[in-house]
Amino acid sequence: MEHTVDPSEHTDVQQTRRARRNRDSHAARIVVVGGGVAGLEVATALGKLGSDSIDSVTLVDSDSAHVWKPMLHTIAAGTRDLAQQQTTYLAQASDAHFAYQPGEMCGLDREAGEILLAPIYAPDGRELVAGRRLPYDKLVIAVGSGANDFGTSGVNEHCFMIDSRRKADAFNQEIRLRMVRCMASGEPLQVAIVGGGATGVELAAELVQLAESATAYGALGEAAKFRIVLIEAGPRLLPSFPEEISEATRVRLQALGVSVIVSGRVSCATEQGFELANGELVPASLRVWAAGVKAPEFLTRLGLQTTRSNQLLVNDAMQTSDPDIYALGDCASYTLPGQEAPLPPTAQVAHQQARYLIETLPHVLERPGAQTVGFAYRDFGALVSLAHYDAYGSLGKFGLFNGGVIRGRLAMLSHIMLYRSHQARLYGFWRGGLLWLIDLMNSRLRPSIRLD
Known part of the structure; x- marks a missing residue:
């Protein structure tokens, strides 16, 4: 089921958000949700960039470390050592000059320009961290996908x-x-x-x-x-x-x-x-x-356009139906001009989309409203x-x-x-x-x- 956004509501949200940003700061707070191939590459590159148009870069992920997704089967079989192949977010954040926030995104307040993070619980049920709100000016959703059981019993x-x-x-x-x-x-x-x-x-x-x-x-x-x-x-x-x-x-x-x-x-x-x-x-x-392959279900509750597989629909600028919110990788659905099927959920696609956003987002922030070249995908096999x-x-x-x-x-x-x-x-x-x-x-x- 696809979700649509009321254009008048969309305009009101944009005006409120723009007024808040002009009042507070000209530099943007960028929040990246999901530390997979696309999300971690974006946070790393933009964190190292040090642009005057970027106030801060924050990565949000419910896990503490990243493993290249095409390698997960080797971790599962034990033919590779998990400790050697993982990238801990705290260490990467320190090296690449971005902030890391542990937590799982569970909602979105577009009018306030904030994402909602679910409480964090210990294995024994204790609440370690209460639910929080994290403000953003530009939001990048790259939460990946999981296997799809297609409703199969058991x-x-x-x-x-x-x-x-x-x-x-x-x-x-x-x-x-x-x-x-x-x-x-x-x-x-x-x-x-x-x-x-x-x-x-x-x-x-x-x-x-x-x-x-x-x-x-x-x-x-x-x-x-x-x-x-x-x-x-x-x-x-x-x-x-x-x-x-x-x-x-x-x-x-x-x-x-x-x-x-x-x-x-x-x-x-x-x-x-x-x-x-x-x-x-x-x-x-x-x-x-x-x-x-199926994207997380919470994406269908954000008020953005989604597909039957819960993926966020994006345009050739990797923007969702809200131009301040981008989606990359497995959780995004983009169909090339002239094609019938969207791009496949692969690491190759996620990397190319991340590279595109790394190159274009700083220009968007420096010159708001300027025309950008759309995303072009090259199939390397x-x-x-x-x-x-x-x-x-x-x-x-x-x-x-x-x-x-x-x-x-x-x-x-x-x-x-x-x-x-x-x-x-x-x-x-x-x-x-x-x-x-x-x-x-x-x-x-x-x-x-x-x-x-």
Whole structure:
């Protein structure tokens, strides 16, 4: 359901907000909600900018640290160390000269120009911080997205999701406990993953690597006790990739021992596993839901235009139906001119939108009302990594490239460079390079999987 904004109300809100800003200060208070790929890059770049038109930059996130979202499946499998790969917001805020406020946005007072933050509670239920209001002149919403259960019965009760740092770590803690039981009792450990997109495919491959390494360390006994099933509702894996890559991925996963089920629509999740629409039961002691994409539901209650997936509709300036409020990344829906479908919720899109806003917002603040060039997206293709076994990539159509497919070491290196580029944007070239060197050294000196 889409929500519309009354134009007269919109004008009144703008006049009130403009009068308040002119009275208080000519420099803008920028609030960025969400510390994912887009949000953290925007807060970091604008914090370092030091422009006279920017009074302050504040990042709001309910978590304490950031992990590059395309890496969450490695954290879930334990093939990468969470502590090494996360960026703590307080440390990044200190280095990049922005402020960090812990909290979860739950509402918006557009007339007052304030966001509402929910109270913060301790695990035992104590209220640590009361609900607060945070003023803004320009608001950037980049709260990302989560998996979409499509109303499937039992998913919330019986399935893990790995769409955040905390959820990925929770799954990793659970699978390590199950491995201890498997080692002691000899009972099989079967993991079933629903969703044959990049997240599900990459998680399945990382779990194969986990089983292989755990067996080498003596933590599993025979590898046959660890079984992995990947379930996709559509006719093929990786539906957004060329069919050549989809088929190669299926063959490679099956060669690694993964059971792949396509055209397998899940009707419900239970403690025993997943029930398919055809009545078949896929048994699983651990169940992961990695299908679909949906933005947080609270976005539909802000008085801004949204889509059925709760995404905020934006124009080519990344503005919502309120021009002082921007939306980026997975929680934003933007359709390129001449296209029917909106841009996909990928890290590539989030980064390009963040880069656009980093370049244009200071000019908007310095020259209010000035015309800006709209956002232009360049499709660089897509990559999928099957742990250290293989990788595939589809090339974008631009410049000398006109589509095509890459695989093997070149695709692996390309996938690695996406992450290292993100680190360089956050930390700078030299510090980002040192982090890469430390990762390489740790890969030689430390266990290949998390064993603690």
